[in-house]
Amino acid sequence: DTGVSQNPRHKITKRGQNVTFRCDPISEHNRLYWYRQTLGQGPEFLTYFQNEAQLEKSRLLSDRFSAERPKGSFSTLEIQRTEQGDSAMYLCASSLSVAGVEQYFGPGTRLTVT
Amino acid sequence: RKEVEQDPGPFNVPEGATVAFNCTYSNSASQSFFWYRQDCRKEPKLLMSVYSSGNEDGRFTAQLNRASQYISLLIRDSKLSDSATYLCVVKRPNDYKLSFGAGTTVTVRA
Numbered sequence A: 001d002t003g004v005s006q007n008p009r010h011k012i013t014k015r016g017q018n019v020t021f022r023c024d025p026i027s028e029h030n031r032l033y034w035y036r037q038t039l040g041q042g043p044e045f046l047t048y049f050q051n052e053a054q055l056e057k058s059r060l061l062s063d064r065f066s067a068e069r070p071k072g073s074f075s076t077l078e079i080q081r082t083e084q085g086d087s088a089m090y091l092c093a094s095s096l097s098v099a100g101v102e103q104y105f106g107p108g109t110r111l112t113v114t
Numbered sequence B: 001r002k003e004v005e006q007d008p009g010p011f012n013v014p015e016g017a018t019v020a021f022n023c024t025y026s027n028s029a030s031q032s033f034f035w036y037r038q039d040c041r042k043e044p045k046l047l048m049s050v051y052s053s054g055n056e057d058g059r060f061t062a063q064l065n066r067a068s069q070y071i072s073l074l075i076r077d078s079k080l081s082d083s084a085t086y087l088c089v090v091k092r093p094n095d096y097k098l099s100f101g102a103g104t105t106v107t108v109r110a
Helices: none
Strands: A005-007 A010-013 A019-024 A031-037 A044-050 A053-057 A065-068 A075-079 A088-095 A109-113 B004-006 B011-014 B019-025 B032-038 B045-050 B055-057 B060-065 B070-075 B084-091 B104-109
Touching: A005 A088, A010 A019, A019 A088, A019 A109, A031 A075, A044 A065, A075 A088, B004 B084, B011 B019, B019 B084, B019 B104, B032 B060, B032 B070, B045 B055, B045 B060, B070 B084
Parallel strands: A010 A109, B011 B104
Antiparallel strands: A005 A019, A019 A075, A031 A044, A031 A088, A044 A053, A065 A075, A088 A109, B004 B019, B019 B070, B032 B045, B032 B084, B055 B060, B060 B070, B084 B104
């Protein structure tokens, strides 16, 4: 399967713990995006990378959130000191650097903070 | 006001029926428009792009009305497999991120 992959698929953690998610984009895609989706809502943009450069961060991305894409390939999203409000599906997407091109989404990591 | 607003539904229709729904967007500068489909607990997948002149893809027809800032999706001859949440998506020029509506749920019954 050459689509976007995400790990883990599910994560249950206790409030206050740190969690890290990984996204592997489609290999030739140099743009990578993170979105968050809560029940009954559409995905909301969190952050975006062009190769290894993080070019935009949403105000939804508080200081407890950090994302990296160290070699312009896979990306990690870390949440420190998790809160119950962080419970959501975290979606990763990738695309080529062409205007209007489709973003391909991974299966997501479902986070539950207890 | 949300950038993209959709009627959440649900739209419950029998097989073979036609169902149509709209979404509205607030930013008149929006340039690209899409419909994504999302099955329960799955990732969104692109259904179709929406072009100014309107476009069809099989049983699906999308329309764009820039003056009134709304986008529509019509599904003809509904199949059970069309049951899903349909997400309206807009993108501004020179922007990278997609702005999603909350989705319209369609359930096709036998």
